Amino acid sequence: MQVPSEVAEIRRCLIELREEMLELERRESVRLRGMAPEHRLSSRNLLHYVAMRRRDLRGLQTRLTDVGMSSIGRSEAYALASVNRLVELANYIVGERTGARETAPCDHSLGAKILDKHTRNLLGSPRDERSVRIMVTMPPEAAQDYELVRGLLENGMDCMRINCAHDDRSAWQAMIKHLHRARSALKLDCSILMDLAGPKLRTGKVEPAPAVIKIRPTRDAYGRITKPARVWISDQREKSDRHDHADGILIVDRAWLTGVRRGIKIRFLDTRGRRRQLHVVEVARGGIWAHLSRTAYFTNGTTLVRAGPHKVSKMKTAISGIPPGEGRIRLSPGDTLILTSDPKAGKSAQNDSTGQVLSPATISCTLPEVFAMVKVGERVSLDDGQIWGLVQAIDHERLRLKIVSTPPRGAMLRADKGINFPDTALDLPALTDADAQNIDFVAQHADLVGLSFANHERDVTLLVERLRALSHHPPGIMIKIETRRGFERLPAILLSAMRHPRFGVMIARGDLAVECGYERLAEIQEEILWMCEAAHCPAVWATQVLESMARTGIPSRAEITDAAMSQRAECVMLNKGPYITDALQMLDHILRRMDPNQTKKSAKLRALRLALDFDKGRSRGNETDSVMREPSAIA
DSSP: OOHHHHHHHHHHHHHHHHHHHHHHHHHTHHHHTTSOGGGHHHHHHHHHHHHHTTSOOHHHHHHHHHTTOOOSTTOGGGHHHHHHHHHHHHHHHHTOOOOSOOOOSOOHHHHHHHHHHHHHHHHOOOBTTBOSEEEEEOOGGGGTOHHHHHHHHHTTOOEEEEETTSSOHHHHHHHHHHHHHHHHHHTOOOEEEEEOOOSOOBBOOBOOBOSEEEEOOEEOTTSOEEEOEEEEEESOOSOOGGGGGOSEEEEOOHHHHTTOOTTOEEEEEOTTOOEEEEEEEEEETTEEEEEEOSOEEEETTOEEEEOSSSOGGGGEEEOBOOOOBOOOEEEOTTOEEEEESOOSOBBOOEEOTTSOEEEOEEEEBSOGGGGGGOOTTOEEEETTTTEEEEEEEEETTEEEEEEEEOOTTOEEEOTTOBEEOTTSOOOOOSSOHHHHHHHHHHHHHOSEEEETTOOSHHHHHHHHHHHHHHOSSOOEEEEEEOSHHHHHTHHHHHHHHTTSSSEEEEEEHHHHHHHHOGGGHHHHHHHHHHHHHHTTOOEEEESSTTHHHHHHSOOOHHHHHHHHHGGGSSEEEEOOOTTHHHHHHHHHHHHHHHTTTEETTEEOOOOOHHHHTTTHHHHTTOTTOHHHHOGGGOO
16 A cells, blocks of 8 residues: 555545534634633534534544554544644645644643533532542432431432422422531532423323232142231221231221131122131231131222121121222233323223224323324334334324334333323423422522423523523533434534533433434434533433342343443433442442543553463563562552
8 A cells, every 4th residue: 555645635535524624613603602611612622523423434534544543533522633633644644734733622631621620510529539420319218318318428429319300399408408418427529410300291190990909828839829818907007017017908997806806717708709718817906917818809898707796797897998009001002092181080992892992092191282293103102112102193182093012911001101202393392380480499409400301402591591590600500311302403402501601411311212212322322422522511321320220239230331331421320229329339339440441432551460461370480570570550
């Protein structure tokens, strides 16, 4: 290969690329004048990077690598500077005069420093040996449990996240009070993010299931009873520790209980008309324990008849207090579902005796104004992508959906489950009426305000204006990218946010996966990280991080890898769960282990024991062996 001639062609491509980068900056000069002082250099770099990524650079990257030059594959934070350096090197190789240098807003060193400064201003200083911050979503118990909040802070929480779609002001205030107390006691910093709920589309109420409970004994693999069901019978509805040891709980009349003795039989007909009996094994304070040896179904009004010397009328009692079951609508491919604006409780399809559908399943939508924006043939996702449908017909009050995809055995649709319209250009304001009522409280107590479902740059502008009207020193903003439209408008959203001194971006991977497709999530996640780095904007890696660990106490292998890769963001978010403190400790450990190995998408080439031990067996006894002389070089 003739290197000078090849480099000459590379030089021509680089100069064209640089001119396109500068041209976009010139075209956007009016917009650039409105940037906050902190973001003037960053806004220019973002535009340069956007222009760079309009081209398919894969061929150029290969040619650069072939001649031993940088492939510009890690230039997000200093786009123009990287191209400038390559042009100068190409000029030197082919013997061209350098000419006038195009001034770049930042080089490699300055780009990293700006991102670090913006991250510190938004999320506070990092902890020792860990540059990535950890955000933790507060469970409802955090409002009553100071020790929970203190434990989270002590084990690595850098940012408390309060989701304003749940709980209320009194609960939020209690959580914040607990954090202030813990920060003072532990002398640790921790910022507060309060997420505004935003226009989340959800399913409405569903008619409750019948008030029936099933109690059954334990059986072996052959169906033989190995242990009778243990039933607690009482007149008290309040939950007690006895409930945790019972296979079933029945509430009855107090006077009836006084005549029950150990060893007697209690007869009844269950809801199917089956004859069953309970055998009293213990009379305890507040109730009795009985054994049930055959499966039975109970409902309110089921009559229990005990043996005894009294009149038959006094030997009977009716069960009460069984709550209705959770309402569910079963759906399978081919079924019809009506999404309606009617707030009445939804219900399953009604069939005749032959199985023919008399009326399809219906359920309401919390924001029926979207019906006017939807078109026939567009897709609809329900319950985080568990159920998919196609729009068959539309009017102003309802959508008729044909269900096209569910899990193999069908799906149960419940109330308050998410609805997504990935093909529809929804024009919904990011700030709802509920958000408008809460924003004064949020602006007063939060360090950061989360903007949910940001679809357009005007959503950011509106939030910034509202915050400035409420405070001379408004909190920072966290822009949640969780819709397809928000992702597609990310560069414009970032430029709009740069009018505010402090902002970050949360990659809300749950809704993004539904909106854009699970198979595209990894690609989309990378693109958001690249754009954020080009804007020198802190990014939060969110949704399902160590979810199994937080929920069950045991992580999956894939979760560990995901947690390790999250080190490429500036902050990682954990969601709530019974084992959240354990998940926090594990994430803290993983991030500390990854910190010496990775910065963004660049590997740090620390000394590896794997490499140092390669010929250890052959070198054993060699006093000059580097492994023996420099153990401190081994991480």
